[in-house]
Amino acid sequence: MSLSVAVAGASGYAGGELLRLLAQHPELEVRTVTAHSNAGQPLLAVHPHLVSFADLVLQPTAPEVLAGHDVVFLALPHGASGALAAQLPDDVLVLDCGADHRLERASDWADYYGGEWAGSWAYGLPELITPGGRRRDELAGARRIAVPGCNVTSITLGLQPGIAAGLIEPVDLVSVLAVGPSGAGRALRANLLASEILGSASAYQVGGVHRHTPEIVQNLRTAGGGEPTISFTPVLVPMSRGILATSTARLAPGADASAVRAAWEAAYAEEPFVHLLPEGAFPASGDATGANTCLVGLAVDERAGRVVAVSAIDNLVKGTAGQAIQAANLALGLPETLALPVNGVAP
Structure with missing residues (x-):
């Protein structure tokens, strides 16, 4: 029944x-x-x-x-x-x-x-x-x-394996998100009209004031990050739905690219809705449209000493x-x- x-x-x-x-x-x-x-x-x-x-x-x-x-x-x-x-x-x-x-x-x-x-x-x-x-x-x-919040989900799933494994520093985290306007709801707002966003991209809630910030910190704390700090900037782009989050973090002392990939692989090997892409591959936001999946691409920027995680989700799914x-x-x-x-x- x-x-x-x-x-x-x-x-x-x-x-x-x-x-x-x-x-x-x-x-x-x-x-x-x-x-x-x-x-x-x-x-x-x-x-x-x-x-x-x-x-x-x-x-x-x-x-x-x-x-x-x-x-x-x-x-x-x-x-x-x-x-x-x-x-x-x-x-x-x-x-x-x-x-x-x-x-x-x-x-x-x-x-x-x-x-x-x-x-x-x-x-x-x-x-x-x-x-x-x-x-x-x-x-x-x-x-x-x-x-959970949609921006929160994309950032959390992108970064948490490194936090949990101690391979990235939990402070000085940076995430920039390309987001579709459907995440702001259906209410009429001038800045969400098609004539305002088509052919343009604009950052909003800049400087640590976005309401999803404490929830992101809460999740990364739960994953083992002590008291994390993150600079999170969403950018409104002309797509009706979707989020592409590019998150970077400092490598912890002694960590290397092979250990990083192994940690993300282990974290998501059994997850039906989170998929780590092959080395060198990165998702587009549209790859997740209509699906309950989070697609994650991973790289280590050796010169900058940072991990780069690119995660894509459909913000409405x-x-x-x-x-x-x-x-x-x-x-x-x-x-x-x-x-x-x-x-x-x-x-």
């Missing part, structure tokens, strides 16, 4: 991607979709590509609408999930695709988001290296899961919706890879 699912914030990009992937899930049945300003409209009015959900109408996002389902996905703006989730029954599996429950330290929330901290939930990055193994070991049976479903599968005792594509879409 299928488990019932509600998707809150279904009219947005993340909500739409959740529905696209859930449509193929044999154990999860979407019964309710909610929205704010679009409530009352047929789902197809905002997502005409989701023809398998032609019978669904967007309902208001309210606890009484979401209660009564086995699984609830929250694809809401930051700051909107905490109070809503607190009103849902404890036995419901709730996955928050926003930032409200990702950070373990109230001080980090105060510094980067402000307002009341909603507390931390089980962190839904199964591949995250932990002192005891991987984060997936802690997700079985969880009923509250925080889905491995960066959000696919990662949420992957975590849900683990929490429910289902096969981790169920209903999640590993092949991208090209051209």
Whole structure:
């Protein structure tokens, strides 16, 4: 018997991607979709590509609408999930695709988001290296899961093997990301209009102020990095979806190229959704489009004494919706890879 699912914030990009992937899930049945300003409209009015959900109408996002389902996905703006989730029954599996429950330290929330901290939930990055193994070991049976940020996922998966193995210095980390505008959501903003971004690239949230910074540090700390420091700069580029993260780190004393590659190979040899490319090969962002994969290319810049990791993800799949479903599968005792594509879409 299928488990019932509600998707809150279904009219947005993340909500739409959740529905696209859930449509193929044999154990999860979407019964309710909610929205704010679009409530009352047929789902197809905002997502005409989701023809398998032609019978669904967007309902208001309210606890009484979401209660009564086995699984609830929250694809809401930051700051909107905490109070809503607190009103849902404890036995419901709730996955928050926003930032409200990702950070373990109230001080980090105060510094980067402000307002009341909603507390931390089980962190839904199964591949995250932990002192005891991987984060997936802690997700079985969880009923509250925080889905990681998209930029966070690309940087964490690119750098963590070197941190865990002690082959790169955890300070003076640098990451520059080319990102598509869908990561900023569907709300109309002048700087995200096609006429503003086509033929142009622009850095934003420069100088350590991006809200994903403390989450990246938190992950690399978990992987064994002590108190890491990272300079992280996202660059908006004219592609609808995708992230290409180029992350560099100083080689630790005594480390060499062969040890570096061996560490990344060992870290991801058994991972179904993280793939280390052959030596000399590097991913394009489009290689991961539509897939729940992270593709990683690796090099050692001997002259600079730095490791270079280039990681590509689809920000709406491995960066959000696919990662949420992957975590849900683990929490429910289902096969981790169920209903999640590993092949991208090209051209």
